[in-house]
Amino acid sequence: MWCFIVGQVVLICGKDTIHEMKTYYEKQLLDKNPPGSVFAAKMPGCTITAYQSGKVLFQGNDYETEAEKWQKTESGSAPTGKPAAAKTKSIAKGDLPAQISRMSVIGSDEVGTGDFFGPITVVAAYVRKEQIPLLKEWGVRDSKDLTDEKIIEMAKVIKEIIPFSLMTLKNDKYNQIQQTGMSQGKMKALLHNQAILKVMEKIAPEKPEAILIDQFVQPGTYFQHLKGQKSIAREKVYFSTKAEGIHLAVAAASILARYAFIQYMDKLSEAAGFPIPKGAGPLVDEAAAKLILQKGRDQLGSFVKLHFANTEKAMALVRKKRN
Ligand code: MN
Numbered sequence: 072m073w074c075f076i077v078g079q080v081v082l083i084c085g086k087d088t089i090h091e092m093k094t095y096y097e098k099q100l101l102d103k104n105p106p107g108s109v110f111a112a113k114m115p116g117c118t119i120t121a122y123q124s125g126k127v128l129f130q131g132n133d134y135e136t137e138a139e140k141w142q143k144t145e146s147g148s149a150p151t152g153k154p155a156a157a158k159t160k161s162i163a164k165g166d167l168p169a170q171i172s173r174m175s176v177i178g179s180d181e182v183g184t185g186d187f188f189g190p191i192t193v194v195a196a197y198v199r200k201e202q203i204p205l206l207k208e209w210g211v212r213d214s215k216d217l218t219d220e221k222i223i224e225m226a227k228v229i230k231e232i233i234p235f236s237l238m239t240l241k242n243d244k245y246n247q248i249q250q251t252g253m254s255q256g257k258m259k260a261l262l263h264n265q266a267i268l269k270v271m272e273k274i275a276p277e278k279p280e281a282i283l284i285d286q287f288v289q290p291g292t293y294f295q296h297l298k299g300q301k302s303i304a305r306e307k308v309y310f311s312t313k314a315e316g317i318h319l320a321v322a323a324a325s326i327l328a329r330y331a332f333i334q335y336m337d338k339l340s341e342a343a344g345f346p347i348p349k350g351a352g353p354l355v356d357e358a359a360a361k362l363i364l365q366k367g368r369d370q371l372g373s374f375v376k377l378h379f380a381n382t383e384k385a386m387a388l389v390r391k392k393r394n
Pocket of ligand 1: 180181
C-alpha cells in the first residue's frame with residue numbers, strides 16, 4: 072500500500088521485513104529512535120523510519136529508489152540494492168495480496184519437526200474459493216487447536232474433496248540426510264516445494280491465485296535452500312507466520328499433515344509394542360530408553376531423529392537401568 076506525499080512515501084511492511092531492513096541499514100542507524108519507532112536510519116539522500124505499526128517512512132530526494140528496494144519481489148529475495156524493474160505498487164514486500172483469504176489458494180504446512188519420534192510430514196492442499204464456506208462450516212482451523220480424534224475425523228472428509236499432496240520424510244532417510252549436514256530448514260524447504268509442485272500438477276491446467284506457505288524461514292533463505300532444484304514453485308508464492316489463520320488451505324494442509332503424522336506414530340507404536348509419545352520432553356527419553364533395551368541401539372534410527380539431544384538422554388537412562 073502506497074500513499075504519496077511530496078518527497079516521501081509510506082510503505083506498510085510486516086515485522087520480518089522491518090527486521091530485514093534494520094539489518095540492511097545497520098551502518099546508517101541513528102542512535103535515537105523517534106517515539107513509536109523500531110529504528111531510524113539516515114543516508115545522504117534518504118531518511119528511513121520504521122514504526123511499530125508496520126509503517127515505514129522514506130523521506131528525502133532518493134525516497135523512491137530506496138523504498139523500491141522493499142517492494143515485493145516475486146522470489147521474495149533480499150534486496151540487491153538495485154530497484155526492482157517491474158513495479159507492483161499494490162504489494163509491499165512481506166505483505167500478502169489484500170484479498171488472499173478469499174482467493175483459490177494452495178496452502179502448505181508441516182508437522183513433526185519438533186518431535187523426537189516420528190517423521191516430518193508436509194502437506195500442500197488446494198482450496199478453491201467456492202469451498203471456503205463449506206470448510207468453515209466444518210470447523211476447519213489450525214490443527215494445533217484440535218484433538219487427535221477431531222483431526223482424524225476432519226481429515227477423512229477434507230481429503231475427499233480437496234486436491235492435496237503429502238510428503239513423508241521417514242526417520243531412516245531423515246537421519247541419513249541429516250548426517251550429510253543438511254539443515255532441517257533445508258529439508259523442509261525441499262519438501263514444501265515438492266508438495267506444492269505435485270498439487271499444481273494435480274490441478275493443472277487450473278492454477279492457484281496464490282500459494283501460501285506457513286512461514287518457517289525468511290523467504291530469501293527458503294529460495295536459497297531450493298537453489299539447484301530442477302523445478303521451483305516461485306510464482307505467486309507468499310509466506311506468513313500463522314498462515315492457517317489467513318487461508319483455510321493452510322489450515323486444511325495442517326490438518327492433513329497432522330493426520331499423516333498421527334497415523335505414522337500409530338505404526339511406530341505398533342512396531343515398538345507400546346505407545347510412542349509425541350514431543351521432545353522426558354516422556355520420549357523414557358520411551359526411547361525402553362526401545363533401546365528391547366531392540367538395541369541400532370534400531371533407534373528407524374524411530375527417532377537421532378541428532379536431537381534426547382538420544383543422549385535416552386542412552387544415559389539405558390546405562391542407569393543396566394547398572
Ligand atoms: Mn507450520
